[in-house]
Amino acid sequence: xxxxxxxxKEIGRIKLxxxxxxxxxxxxxxxxxxxxxxxxxxxxxxxxxxxxxxxxDDNWEQFKEIMEKVNKEYEQIA
Numbered sequence: 619x620x621x622x623x624x625x626x627k628e629i630g631r632i633k634l635x636x637x638x639x640x641x642x643x644x645x646x647x648x649x650x651x652x653x654x655x656x657x658x659x660x661x662x663x664x665x666x667x668x669x670x671x672x673x674x675d676d677n678w679e680q681f682k683e684i685m686e687k688v689n690k691e692y693e694q695i696a
Contacts, residue, residue, distance in 0.1 A: 648673055
């Protein structure tokens with residue numbers, strides 16, 4: 619049995635430290651993936667830390683609303 623490989627398109631990257639980035643990707647044109655990438659001597663790759671949201675199950679609209687609230691809170695404290 620052959621397993622279909624996921625198609626992942628990187629949208630952006632945020633440097634968290636010298637060894638970690640937060641990577642935002644679209645997977646198979648249907649999921650938003652936000653995951654930590656590590657670059658260590660012992661391991662290079664994605665960690666299990668992160669989230670994956672289906673974009674077409676009303677999750678996206680809810681996620682955007684929450685991010686707007688986060689942005690408003692940020693503007694008040696920044």
